[in-house]
Amino acid sequence: MSNSLSALSSSKLRLIFAGTPEFAKVILQALIDHQDELNIDIVAVYTQPDRKAGRGQKLTASPVKALAQAVNIPVEQPASFSLNYEKDGISGQVSRETLANYRPDVMVVAAYGLILPLGVLNTPRLGCINVHASLLPRFRGAAPIQRAILAGDDSTGVTIMQMAQGLDTGDMLYAKACAIDDTDTSASLHDKLADLGGQAIIWVLAELKKYQDKAQKQDEALATYAQKIHSDEGRIDWQQPAKQIQRQIRALNCFAYFKGERIKILSAMPIKDNQTTAEPSGKIIGVGKNAILVACGKNADGVSHLLNITKMQWAGGKPLTAEQIAVGDKLQVGAYFD
Secondary structure, eight states: OHHHHHHHHHSOEEEEEEEOSHHHHHHHHHHHHTHHHHTEEEEEEEOOOOEEETTTTEEEOOHHHHHHHHTTOOEEOOSOOOTTOEETTEEHHHHHHHHHHTOOSEEEEESOOSOOOHHHHTSSTTOEEEEESSSTTTTEESOHHHHHHHTTOSEEEEEEEEOOSSTTOSOEEEEEEEEOOTTOOHHHHHHHHHHHHHHHHHHHHHTHHHHHHTOBOOOGGGOOEEOOOOGGGGBOOTTSBHHHHHHHHHHSOEEEEETTEEEEEEEEOOOOTTOBOOSOTTBEEEEOSSOEEEEEEEOTTSOEEEEEEEEEEETTSOOEEHHHHHTSSSSOTTOBOO
16 A cells, blocks of 8 residues: 555656647746756646747747747647537547546646636546636736736736636735836836746745635626737827826837827836926937937826836837937927827
8 A cells, every 4th residue: 555655656747738839838938947856747738729920920839839849748739629619621529629638637727828728627537727817806818918018017927826617716825916117117016027927837836725625705896807009008098197108108019199190109117206297298309319308287186207118110210329310310309299
């Protein structure tokens, strides 16, 4: 009896990873790097089907698939796990059977992008564990990184969650906070949280039973949703306060119109409290080597501040710094953005 128990404890945990974008790739890399000390065997990686990308619209593998193939981990790319799905002779039922045939003990999910029905969530012996880029229950859903910046939050984090049927509603196993600086962009915060997520999942898997036994319910009264980002949210409304516009530039792919021409607004400095203005919103106050100064709308205190834009890009051109713009004639002091 003792020998069989010893054999059981020494056998490796059969782990399946499911994820698609760069965020998930970082977490998969952490699992690969620590699989020996965690005593896990990554038996398969699940990722979204290849998509057309780039100017040539070539079918392109996801970052997760590329990493898995580089280290010879089997890759599965089902289009759906729904029992109602069937296309080209492949059904959701077959995809479920393929998953079950891997005999997974646990499935780690990070930004997979495919709905996992209850039948899939219950397939691994220890269930499915999700790495989510917010401190749940705040910002459940598709775009927690961008929404945290837009909201002006000074911190966010990652949550390791036991997956349930609802959207990011499962019991929380572990959470780790991360500061949001006033210079953080979606890209920089993404990288911070991906690294943090990799650390957090390693921490949890090292003592999985302990964390599952101490899992905490989410407080539904505190739940908020990070809705998917739409491209039109990137258009700058100069009537908004400068701080809100600066957050928008950090969080999204922002743009504005000048004399009918669409221009990308790529970066802006943190708002300076002493840079107040009585000029109308959208007016260009200065074109200097350090920044393009634009008047913005009033804040809650009725005060207007200047936005310091440091980088812009015109259609068909390269990104230009404020200094590069200042030596040209693309923008004029006293002119207005549309």
